Amino acid sequence: MKVQRCKGTRDLSPEEMARFRLIESVFRDSCLKWGYQEVRTPTIEYLHLFTSAGTLTPGMLGRVYSFLDWDGWSGERVVLRPDGTIPAARLYIECLADRGLARLCYVNNIFIFEETGKKSRERWQCGAELIGAGSSLADTELIALSLEVLKKLGIDGVELRLSHAGLVKSLLGKLGLSCEEQAAIFDQVLEGNTRGLAAAMAASKSVAPGLEAALPPLLNMKGQTAGFLKNLKSLTAQDLPEMQAHLDNFIGTVSALEALGYKYQIDIASGAGFEYYTGLIFQLFAGKEKIGGGGRYDDLIPAMGGGDVPASGFALYLDRLLGLVEMESSGRSPQQEAIAVMVNPDDKEALKKAFAVAEKLRGAGYVAALDLGGQESKAHGRALTVRSAPPCFVWRVGNKSSQYAESAAEVLRLLEA
Amino acid sequence: MPLKMALPKGKLLKDTAALLQRADWGLDEYNAKISFYHPRSRKFPGLLLKVFHEKDIPIQVAVGNYDLGICSLDWVEELLAKYPSSALVKVKDLGYGRSTLYMAAASGEASWRKDGVIRIASEYPNLAEAFALRSRLSRFSIFPVWGAAEVYPPENADLVLLSSAAAVEGNGLRQVARVLESGACLIANRQSWAAKDLSEVVNSICREVPPAPEKTPSPVSLLSAVPGSGIIHRGDGTVRLALPDGHQQAPTVALLNRCGITLDDYPSSTGNRRPNISLEGVTVKVIRPQDMPLQVANGNFDLAVTGRDWLAEHLYQFPSSPVKELVNLNFGRVRVVAVVSQDMAVDDAAGLRCLVEEKGLSLRVASEYTNIADRYARDKRLGPCRVIPTWGATEAFLPEDADMLIENTETGRTIARHKLKIIDTLFVSTACLVGHTGSVANPVKRERIRAITDKLRAAAEEAPVENH
Numbered sequence: 079m080k081v082q083r084c085k086g087t088r089d090l091s092p093e094e095m096a097r098f099r100l101i102e103s104v105f106r107d108s109c110l111k112w113g114y115q116e117v118r119t120p121t122i123e124y125l126h127l128f129t130s131a132g133t134l135t136p137g138m139l140g141r142v143y144s145f146l147d148w149d150g151w152s153g154e155r156v157v158l159r160p161d162g163t164i165p166a167a168r169l170y171i172e173c174l175a176d177r178g179l180a181r182l183c184y185v186n187n188i189f190i191f192e193e194t195g196k197k198s199r200e201r202w203q204c205g206a207e208l209i210g211a212g213s214s215l216a217d218t219e220l221i222a223l224s225l226e227v228l229k230k231l232g233i234d235g236v237e238l239r240l241s242h243a244g245l246v247k248s249l250l251g252k253l254g255l256s257c258e259e260q261a262a263i264f265d266q267v268l269e270g271n272t273r274g275l276a277a278a279m280a281a282s283k284s285v286a287p288g289l290e291a292a293l294p295p296l297l298n299m300k301g302q303t304a305g306f307l308k309n310l311k312s313l314t315a316q317d318l319p320e321m322q323a324h325l326d327n328f329i330g331t332v333s334a335l336e337a338l339g340y341k342y343q344i345d346i347a348s349g350a351g352f353e354y355y356t357g358l359i360f361q362l363f364a365g366k367e368k369i370g371g372g373g374r375y376d377d378l379i380p381a382m383g384g385g386d387v388p389a390s391g392f393a394l395y396l397d398r399l400l401g402l403v404e405m406e407s408s409g410r411s412p413q414q415e416a417i418a419v420m421v422n423p424d425d426k427e428a429l430k431k432a433f434a435v436a437e438k439l440r441g442a443g444y445v446a447a448l449d450l451g452g453q454e455s456k457a458h459g460r461a462l463t464v465r466s467a468p469p470c471f472v473w474r475v476g477n478k479s480s481q482y483a484e485s486a487a488e489v490l491r492l493l494e495a
Numbered sequence: 496m497p498l499k500m501a502l503p504k505g506k507l508l509k510d511t512a513a514l515l516q517r518a519d520w521g522l523d524e525y526n527a528k529i530s531f532y533h534p535r536s537r538k539f540p541g542l543l544l545k546v547f548h549e550k551d552i553p554i555q556v557a558v559g560n561y562d563l564g565i566c567s568l569d570w571v572e573e574l575l576a577k578y579p580s581s582a583l584v585k586v587k588d589l590g591y592g593r594s595t596l597y598m599a600a601a602s603g604e605a606s607w608r609k610d611g612v613i614r615i616a617s618e619y620p621n622l623a624e625a626f627a628l629r630s631r632l633s634r635f636s637i638f639p640v641w642g643a644a645e646v647y648p649p650e651n652a653d654l655v656l657l658s659s660a661a662a663v664e665g666n667g668l669r670q671v672a673r674v675l676e677s678g679a680c681l682i683a684n685r686q687s688w689a690a691k692d693l694s695e696v697v698n699s700i701c702r703e704v705p706p707a708p709e710k711t712p713s714p715v716s717l718l719s720a721v722p723g724s725g726i727i728h729r730g731d732g733t734v735r736l737a738l739p740d741g742h743q744q745a746p747t748v749a750l751l752n753r754c755g756i757t758l759d760d761y762p763s764s765t766g767n768r769r770p771n772i773s774l775e776g777v778t779v780k781v782i783r784p785q786d787m788p789l790q791v792a793n794g795n796f797d798l799a800v801t802g803r804d805w806l807a808e809h810l811y812q813f814p815s816s817p818v819k820e821l822v823n824l825n826f827g828r829v830r831v832v833a834v835v836s837q838d839m840a841v842d843d844a845a846g847l848r849c850l851v852e853e854k855g856l857s858l859r860v861a862s863e864y865t866n867i868a869d870r871y872a873r874d875k876r877l878g879p880c881r882v883i884p885t886w887g888a889t890e891a892f893l894p895e896d897a898d899m900l901i902e903n904t905e906t907g908r909t910i911a912r913h914k915l916k917i918i919d920t921l922f923v924s925t926a927c928l929v930g931h932t933g934s935v936a937n938p939v940k941r942e943r944i945r946a947i948t949d950k951l952r953a954a955a956e957e958a959p960v961e962n963h
Binding site for chain 1: 625628631637789792814
């Protein structure tokens with residue numbers, strides 16, 4: 079039987095893992111400096127945490143890994159977490175609610191079935207959640223933090239796309255649709271499909287006269303300035319008064335971003351796949367690839383029974399960043415090549431010396447690996463041969479001539495030379 | 496490679512046989528009294544036919560054991576609901592065997608259960624789950640059952656997914672949603688459909704199918720808010736007893752009668768599943784023995800008469816389940832055995848293990864007892880293996896569609912008749928009374944349960960009822 083990796087999963091090679099750790103540490107360092115605290119939630123959660131109305135779209139729920147646990151005779155299923163935000167919100171409600179404001183970050187894997195098996199069904203994300211703050215400033219903080227992480231990783235040309243779930247929802251509210259239809263179309267929009275919305279708008283013309291002029295530009299609205307939103311606000315002030323609060327909120331965040339010098343694109347129909355968003359939605363693109371996104375989810379914690387607590391957050395998609403990050407441009411050195419410590423294991427005196435000198439080398443910041451025989455040092459490799467009789471230490475780099483030392487201290491001096 | 500096709504047993508058999516007769520297939524044996532499962536066709540002598548429980552057919556076609564199959568659409572959709580990428584093509588609606596799947600609830604006033612968990616019982620657990628997700632039920636439990644789902648509401652389930660309107664109306668239920676329009680359907684394996692010439696066989700069938708009637712309405716959910724019919728808490732100490740349907744009814748009645756316990760209308764000629772019992776403070780419901788351990792575990796019943804095989808099947812899946820055996824009732828004795836084809840050159844599990852290792856086989860194990868089969872293959876280290884769940888007539892799977900069966904047998908005669916042999920006995924199963932460990936917390940209940948178990952134990956020990 080052929081030994082093989084499970085379909086839809088990936089391995090991380092030593093080189094990929096080095097980049098993975100780099101991304102993780104840049105993300106964590108940035109978050110900690112902005113006042114976030116790292117948390118970790120369990121891989122397994124109850125399914126009902128995610129099925130509660132307003133959390134995940136049915137499309138996503140149909141692809142979760144759910145199963146009956148060993149004590150699941152009641153038929154209640156558990157899942158491999160399909161999302162990072164909902165467990166973080168659960169953690170907040172269970173353990174941190176008395177703090178009021180919580181800035182949380184995590185590096186987690188999530189599990190979503192994907193039919194072809196070509197994409198990975200296990201995905202890693204760097205997530206940050208800002209729970210207990212409802213202001214535009216909070217949204218601005220998250221966007222700035224996410225862009226800072228990407229900049230520190232050396233990823234250039236990141237495009238920021240903004241949308242607003244509140245706007246889309248209040249628009250749907252004007253179309254004379256049933257709750258179920260509204261939910262279905264909102265799901266489609268969040269999944270990046272606006273055909274249903276367009277059809278519903280076309281059909282609603284008779285229901286809500288006067289909207290013809292206002293709605294198409296809303297759906298297709300793309301713009302790069304707060305001025306664009308202000309124009310839109312003046313256009314819709316009379317026909318769509320319920321939209322004004324959302325537009326004000328949107329304008330607030332956008333003006334702040336503008337003042338800070340961030341470039342963005344407003345694209346109302348850009349989706350994010352999560353039903354829990356209520357306000358600003360932002361997405362981060364590198365070229366055509368989406369590398370992260372987030373938004374405001376003020377109704378999630380109330381719907382989970384955690385009281386009236388606003389929140390927003392984002393996630394960066396680690397798997398996609400892996401392909402974009404280069405160790406060199408990050409300013410961090412890749413793992414150094416090991417010094418091969420060679421010793422005859424039968425010579426116990428030499429063995430003692432070898433382990434002692436290797437420990438000193440590691441203490442001084444070098445990587446020292448025992449040569450296990452048969453692994454002649456590579457052409458350009460660095461090798462230290464240890465013997466019990468003088469000269470005790472023979473230092474050689476590649477094919478260059480050997481140098482000798484009598485103590486560990488001398489070896490270190492040779493290395494530094 | 497000859498073409499292979501799977502045909503249904505059960506309710507679709509008669510109409511399918513008629514269709515194939517119109518198509519002049521000249522089948523030698525495909526009727527209600529069927530005992531072998533390999534009919535031959537005079538028209539297509541090269542076509543390999545096999546008869547399955549229709550629930551098994553979509554799986555057999557999807558995995559590529561059969562190129563074509565005829566079965567009811569509901570079982571196709573049940574498979575696709577869980578495994579949307581299954582390699583199945585729905586070729587043709589055959590126009591007979593029409594039924595509708597309804598989600599139904601107990602009639603009467605709807606109320607939300609306190610804990611908000613909606614319990615759904617169904618033979619179609621995957622469709623039930625898909626429905627629950629689509630309907631945005633925030634918290635639900637699916638009880639997969641082998642049958643008799645219509646008798647579960649209101650005490651033991653809030654919703655049931657049923658396949659006929661008669662079952663809905665006849666049991667004091669009301670429809671809350673139409674979930675699926677079903678009917679007999681010709682299906683094909685996707686790879687076979689793409690690469691093989693199936694046209695002769697498909698043509699001969701499709702020619703005989705009458706033109707489709709007007710399109711039936713597409714499945715629409717009528718559900719705006721899902722009712723929970725309210726669990727009925729029997730805090731009064733009433734003991735809820737589940738008795739088996741099917742062939743265990745006669746020995747069950749005989750044993751109860753010897754204890755001086757009588758029932759009216761059990762076994763019932765009218766399909767009554769709620770007979771009265773001559774014990775005060777005890778209510779009875781008749782369900783499938785396969786479903787009892789799970790139902791007792793969930794607190795839907797305090798006591799149940801089931802088999803040790805089904806108890807083991809349940810406990811292997813849920814080791815910490817609160818169900819335990821109270822009395823060995825000593826009837827319904829069967830052996831649970833491992834079975835292979837007589838052509839396989841092994842005599843025991845160790846031999847099978849050697850064979851699997853030598854040839855690098857990935858063993859296919861077909862069984863109604865998926866958890867017992869899984870545990871057995873693991874304990875005997877039978878290498879990488881796949882367990883194929885079946886719904887009866889499992890002996891038909893060997894040798895083409897499985898390598899080993901885990902089956903129950905009384906005499907071994909059926910196994911021998913199908914040219915199979917027993918290589919191991921896992922355990923001997925008899926009927927037993929099982930109970931919920933928590934039921935004794937109520938002192939009134941405890942006394943009633945003790946009275947029943949004492950009587951049954953005495954009767955079962957003094958004169959075991961013999962099987963034949």
